Amino acid sequence: MTLQPLFNYKLLLKSLFNKRRVGNNVLLKSGRIAFSYILSVIKKKNPQINKIILPNLICEEIITVSKTHKMNISYYSVDDNLNFNINEIEEISRDGNNIILFVNYFGFKFDWEKIKLTNNSNNIFIEDNAHVLKDLNQKNKSTFADYTFSSLRKLLPLLSGAEISSRNNDLNLIQSSRIPDFGELIYSIRSLKKKRSGISKLGHSLNNEDKNIMHIDYLSKYILDKYHFSYNQITSQRRKNFNFWKDYLSSSNLISMRSIDKDQNICPYVYPCYAKDDREYHKWLDWGKSNNITIIAWPKYHQDTLKCVPDNFLKKILLFPVNHQFDLSNIIG
Numbered sequence: 001m002t003l004q005p006l007f008n009y010k011l012l013l014k015s016l017f018n019k020r021r022v023g024n025n026v027l028l029k030s031g032r033i034a035f036s037y038i039l040s041v042i043k044k045k046n047p048q049i050n051k052i053i054l055p056n057l058i059c060e061e062i063i064t065v066s067k068t069h070k071m072n073i074s075y076y077s078v079d080d081n082l083n084f085n086i087n088e089i090e091e092i093s094r095d096g097n098n099i100i101l102f103v104n105y106f107g108f109k110f111d112w113e114k115i116k117l118t119n120n121s122n123n124i125f126i127e128d129n130a131h132v133l134k135d136l137n138q139k140n141k142s143t144f145a146d147y148t149f150s151s152l153r154k155l156l157p158l159l160s161g162a163e164i165s166s167r168n169n170d171l172n173l174i175q176s177s178r179i180p181d182f183g184e185l186i187y188s189i190r191s192l193k194k195k196r197s198g199i200s201k202l203g204h205s206l207n208n209e210d211k212n213i214m215h216i217d218y219l220s221k222y223i224l225d226k227y228h229f230s231y232n233q234i235t236s237q238r239r240k241n242f243n244f245w246k247d248y249l250s251s252s253n254l255i256s257m258r259s260i261d262k263d264q265n266i267c268p269y270v271y272p273c274y275a276k277d278d279r280e281y282h283k284w285l286d287w288g289k290s291n292n293i294t295i296i297a298w299p300k301y302h303q304d305t306l307k308c309v310p311d312n313f314l315k316k317i318l319l320f321p322v323n324h325q326f327d328l329s330n331i332i333g
């Protein structure tokens with residue numbers, strides 16, 4: 001069982017006779033490309049801005065992109081329930097002229113209300129929705145963020161795709177699409193492979209990301225335009241799988257980071273938890289390998305971030321898959 005949905009050519013065939021969706025979403029290749037584009041727009045409009053404030057629970061890709069744009073990076077802390085420390089953010093951003101990134105980790109929405117109360121007139125906010133499933137047929141909800149981006153292939157069976165949006169409509173992008181690249185085509189036949197544990201290196205690894213390829217690939221765009229995804233069904237199966245892990249792991253020593261019980265609308269990207277010690281951490285990674293279930297150690301930190309990450313739960317987070325293409329109760333007895 002994989003973390004991310006497997007691409008399925010049948011969806012292309014099933015889309016053939018459907019009407020094309022009308023929408024004005026702008027879709028780029030990936031979350032990191034969208035983030036990079038947002039930074040270039042901000043820098044062009046505000047050449048004085050050269051500071052970015054990021055959570056200390058953040059993947060390598062975001063740091064690499066920030067460094068490409070010559071940003072000075074500061075970090076704020078995230079606790080083991082995925083809440084950020086607003087006092088710390090206020091302290092670091094007091095002088096203004098910062099870009100501040102907030103992440104809706106694993107589909108759990110953070111609380112904008114806390115941010116609205118701070119003195120933030122001179123800062124620019126980016127909302128990272130890479131782990132959030134959004135129905136593209138629905139209009140963008142107004143958000144406090146100046147810019148937002150997502151990463152569609154993390155929750156839908158696509159080869160690429162990331163929605164990018166701006167509150168002030170200053171992106172100046174025209175929707176276009178391109179032929180899938182070699183990595184994506186290889187990724188598309190991943191579902192035919194039998195054994196699939198561990199992290200796939202194909203598709204969007206840092207090294208094969210060509211910054212000149214900006215747009216979503218043609219196959220993924222076609223599916224998004226014409227296939228009728230059932231967002232309710234996807235959410236419901238993902239929630240079922242999430243609760244499966246909650247029960248299955250209740251007798252283990254793993255500590256759950258969040259619950260979905262209080263909010264029926266949450267569509268989880270994964271079941272996030274952390275291990276108390278290294279032994280438990282490696283035990284579950286090995287368990288995933290021997291059971292052909294992709295459990296990942298997240299995030300892969302950039303070496304610069306590692307210096308700012310305390311030696312606690314932040315280095316022992318495990319993500320268990322809730323991919324809606326599988327029903328865990330049929331896989332694990």
Ligand SMILES: Cc1ncc(COP(=O)(O)O)c(C=O)c1O
Nearest residue numbers: 030031032059061103128130151
């Ligand atoms: C929180 C977060 N933001 C952004 C990204 C980048 O998204 P993508 O893989 O689509 O480039 C990732 C994944 O790598 C992520 O986990």
